[in-house]
Amino acid sequence: MTPRTDLTGYLTRYPHEAGLGDEDPATVLDRYHTPDFELVNDGVLLDRQRLLDHVRPARKRAAGLRVEVEQALVDGDHVAARYRLVAEMRKGGTVTSEIYMFGELAADGRLRRAVQATRAIPSE
Known part of the structure; x- marks a missing residue:
């Protein structure tokens, strides 16, 4: 499974695998x-190392994650998605982010570059 073959699957699986x-x-x-x-x-530009530096502490803070994909589109080597990431925190509380993502795929279907705009939204 790659973002090219299953963008919705990537959006839901990657945060779980990386964060939990x-x-x-x-x-x-x-x-x-x-x-x-x-x-x-x-x-803010995050390269591979900065992403890894972000993931490791996130594993200690998050108790659970849920991704709600509203839209996901693959068109050739380009992807676009609108989704929400809902994180249940170990110390209590929920953090919900709405994410708008646009990306470029490599020939093997993996993501090469992504640009995201996020906003915090009230958790239900």
Whole structure:
């Protein structure tokens, strides 16, 4: 499974595997992204190392994750999605983010680059 063959599956599986799984975060990242993957999230550039630096502490804070995909589109080497990430925190509370993502795929179907805009929304 790659983002090209199942974008909705990627959007729901990757956060679980990276944020809650027991597998090495680098292995999970490499499964779905190219080695030169870059994420621009709300104007901040995150390369592979910065993403890994973000995932490791997130594993300690999140108790559960849910992804609600509203729209997911693959068109050739481009993807677009609108979805919500709902994180249940270990110390209590819920953090909900609405995410708008646009990306470019490599020839093997993995993500090469993604640009995201996020906004916090009230948790239900």
